[in-house]
Amino acid sequence: MRKLSPNRWNWSEEDNKWVFIESCKNGEYSYQYSIDPPKEFVDLTYKIKILNEKMIMTSDLQESEKLFNKMMKISKRMQNMRKES
DSSP states (O other): OOOOOTTSEEEETTTTEEEEEEEOTTSOEEEEEESSOOHHHHHHHHHHHHHHHHHHHOOOHHHHHHHHHHHHHHHHHHTTOOOOO
16 A cells, blocks of 8 residues: 655545645644545546547647647646645
8 A cells, every 4th residue: 555645635545535634833644535536636637538539539649749748747747736725
């Protein structure tokens, strides 16, 4: 089982929920749970879906690489989702 990271949204396999772990000033952690995915996750997933569909449709290797790189940037963003204010 992977360790959950503080100060970002994580999917907890153990709890079967999303959890945001916030580090407090006293060294303790505050946990916020959600059954629904964060809005940012849903939005980014949709963007990846659209880019993937475009990538499937193109036969241009440069365009395909460009779309793939955009997808990778979005994927990295998904790995560091912060709590919405």
